[in-house]
Amino acid sequence: MQRTGSLEIPQDQKFQERYWKLQRIAWIGMVIMLILAFLGLFGSGPLSHATIGNEDDPLQLKFQRFGLFHAPTTLEVHIGGDRVASEETEVQLELSRAYLDGVQIESIEPEPERVVAIPGGVNYVFLRGDPLRSTRIQIHLMPETYGLLRGEVSLKDGPSLDFLQWIYP
Numbered sequence: 001m002q003r004t005g006s007l008e009i010p011q012d013q014k015f016q017e018r019y020w021k022l023q024r025i026a027w028i029g030m031v032i033m034l035i036l037a038f039l040g041l042f043g044s045g046p047l048s049h050a051t052i053g054n055e056d057d058p059l060q061l062k063f064q065r066f067g068l069f070h071a072p073t074t075l076e077v078h079i080g081g082d083r084v085a086s087e088e089t090e091v092q093l094e095l096s097r098a099y100l101d102g103v104q105i106e107s108i109e110p111e112p113e114r115v116v117a118i119p120g121g122v123n124y125v126f127l128r129g130d131p132l133r134s135t136r137i138q139i140h141l142m143p144e145t146y147g148l149l150r151g152e153v154s155l156k157d158g159p160s161l162d163f164l165q166w167i168y169p
Contacts, residue, residue, distance in 0.1 A: 041066060042168065052161045056080070059159045067167045069146045072106065075139040077153060089128050091135060092156035097121040099151030102167075103141045110137070123156060143167040 040048035043066065053060035060078040067073045079091055090113075097120055112124040128135050143149065146167040154160030 043068065050163070052163055053078075057159070059153070059155055059161055061153055061161045061163060063163060063165065065165060067143050067165055069143055069167055069169050072140060072142055073165075075141065075153070077137040077139070079135040079137070079155065089131050091126045091128055093124045093126065093137060094118065094152075094154045094156060094160075095121050095124070095139075096150075096152035099149060102143065102145040102149045104144050106140045106142055108137065108139050121152075 036042075036047070039045050044064065048064050048066045049062070050065045051060065051062045055078070058080045060080075062076040062078075064073050077093060079093070093112075100122060108124065110126065113127050114125045116123040116125065124137075126135065126137065143165075146169045149165045149167060150162070151165065152160055152162050
């Protein structure tokens with residue numbers, strides 16, 4: 001027992017020091033989680049936005065690395081004009097079956113001319129007015145599963161891009 005004035009107060013100094021150390025670690029952990037949340041770890045933000053490919057590439061994909069179960073998200077695909085069969089007015093974009101099994105497509109802008117099921121996924125056929133200009137396609141979707149979603153977007157007989165999305169419950 002330790003005496004404080006006229007009082008005898010039981011104290012366990014080792015326990016108190018361990019408790020203070022644990023409390024500091026918890027506060028640091030909460031501050032780190034808060035910073036990561038503001039940066040986009042749990043939704044939109046700089047950490048969440050991702051781009052695969054460059055503007056000059058025949059295929060570029062912009063998407064969110066992190067999403068929420070049953071919350072809308074968008075895949076934005078840019079198809080270069082001068083490098084993709086410049087004579088053709090038709091573009092065929094393929095999405096992998098593994099990715100499509102985990103999401104529900106809400107809408108596609110512009111709407112595809114036709115949709116063809118292929119062994120590895122789905123082929124979306126788009127018409128282009130000027131084959132020398134780049135084309136932007138937005139695929140609005142809703143995740144139907146949570147966890148890691150692996151996807152692949154590709155041009156028929158052209159380049160492909162693999163991507164990962166983490167969907168929170």
